[in-house]
Amino acid sequence: MTITIDGKRCTCEKGEKLLAVARRNWIPIPTLCHHESLPGQASCRVCLVEVVQQGRSSVVASCVYPVEDGIEVYTNSDRVRAERGMVLALLRKRAPDSQLIADMCRLYDAPDLDRVKVSVPGKCILCGLCVRACTELSVGAISTVNRGVTKEIATPYHEPSAVCVGCGSCASVCPTGAIEIVETADTRTIWDKTFRLVRCARCGEPIGTEEELAHAARKGGTEPDTLCERCRRRSMTDVLAATYGDRE
Amino acid sequence: MQIDMDEVLEILHRYPREKRHSLAIMQDLQHHFNYIPREGMEALAEYLECPLSSLYSMATFYRALSLKPKGKHIIKLCDGTACHIRGSVNLAGGIGRLLGIGAGETSADGLFSLELVNCLGSCALAPVMVVDDTYYGKVTLEKLPEILNKYREEAAG
Numbered sequence: 476m477t478i479t480i481d482g483k484r485c486t487c488e489k490g491e492k493l494l495a496v497a498r499r500n501w502i503p504i505p506t507l508c509h510h511e512s513l514p515g516q517a518s519c520r521v522c523l524v525e526v527v528q529q530g531r532s533s534v535v536a537s538c539v540y541p542v543e544d545g546i547e548v549y550t551n552s553d554r555v556r557a558e559r560g561m562v563l564a565l566l567r568k569r570a571p572d573s574q575l576i577a578d579m580c581r582l583y584d585a586p587d588l589d590r591v592k593v594s595v596p597g598k599c600i601l602c603g604l605c606v607r608a609c610t611e612l613s614v615g616a617i618s619t620v621n622r623g624v625t626k627e628i629a630t631p632y633h634e635p636s637a638v639c640v641g642c643g644s645c646a647s648v649c650p651t652g653a654i655e656i657v658e659t660a661d662t663r664t665i666w667d668k669t670f671r672l673v674r675c676a677r678c679g680e681p682i683g684t685e686e687e688l689a690h691a692a693r694k695g696g697t698e699p700d701t702l703c704e705r706c707r708r709r710s711m712t713d714v715l716a717a718t719y720g721d722r723e
Numbered sequence: 724m725q726i727d728m729d730e731v732l733e734i735l736h737r738y739p740r741e742k743r744h745s746l747a748i749m750q751d752l753q754h755h756f757n758y759i760p761r762e763g764m765e766a767l768a769e770y771l772e773c774p775l776s777s778l779y780s781m782a783t784f785y786r787a788l789s790l791k792p793k794g795k796h797i798i799k800l801c802d803g804t805a806c807h808i809r810g811s812v813n814l815a816g817g818i819g820r821l822l823g824i825g826a827g828e829t830s831a832d833g834l835f836s837l838e839l840v841n842c843l844g845s846c847a848l849a850p851v852m853v854v855d856d857t858y859y860g861k862v863t864l865e866k867l868p869e870i871l872n873k874y875r876e877e878a879a880g
Contacts, residue, residue, distance in 0.1 A: 610777070614774065615777060616774070616776055618777055618779060619780050619784075620779065631779035632761070636776070638775070
């Protein structure tokens, strides 16, 4: 089927999400809580766009909106800019310390919203992507806690988690860098828990925490890695070279 | 307070080991202990083979579940619209003066917990107060000591 995005005709298939079609056609739509590997979070609403279908216009979240034949999409119309600006203004109140959101607010002339009180300082917009990452990719050490204005992301009982392996998946998917992760030469501290870092047996680069490597090994039914990705590839090359006798 | 793990396990084993029963089990734990002890949460996570964090998330989300010990008697003071305009806030103040607690707190003797709740659906009786399962309608500041003393005397035996 064919849809039109900002005047450009785009071919797509049934069931595809609008955001994916737009990005494939090099049409930029800003997002915060969208992650390629964890799609469908749909909580930040920054990706909203205007969809016109049979003369009727509505504003939808493009990351979860399944395309329909013949729709016309506007990713940067006046209405979209105004609504996206409001979404960003509210997110700025939620995460006043995020430089990224402040910059986006400037881009969209977001209103100040003086009447809205800032409840907690910080960078977290409570999109929950970190919780998904931890639950689906790792061990489920964090979750949303409480609700309404007191909602936050935390470990159970606000104590260092018994199950966290320190993989840092949560921090790596966080769109605003709200999760603090501190690394020294041989330790990594995250969620108030400190882990020992393991170094590559060949080049000495840190490859992860002991618990993280053990967890991955348990999941994959293998021995824990001792080499970094580069050295692993290099050692494979060595084996191939030795086999075929073509070294140097 | 020492938690009897046999009691916890008895409650868990009333249900199959499926995650969809987690809320029901937590409600039973809440009902039995008047709160959900940490031991219960950890045992439940193990029983259902699910992360403790997901249970903690639920337990902190629902008002009906509490992770802190509650008093022997739970006072639910309605602060719905009808009760509100008939002075439920004054009653909360009155209870506060009598028991020395605010909403969400438990008295020092462990006898009462006060909860400010939304509409209890008995607006004709406004302002309404429910202690455990007993409804008290058209409550006034004057009636409060009498109602509360009944539970105190009961506890004193």
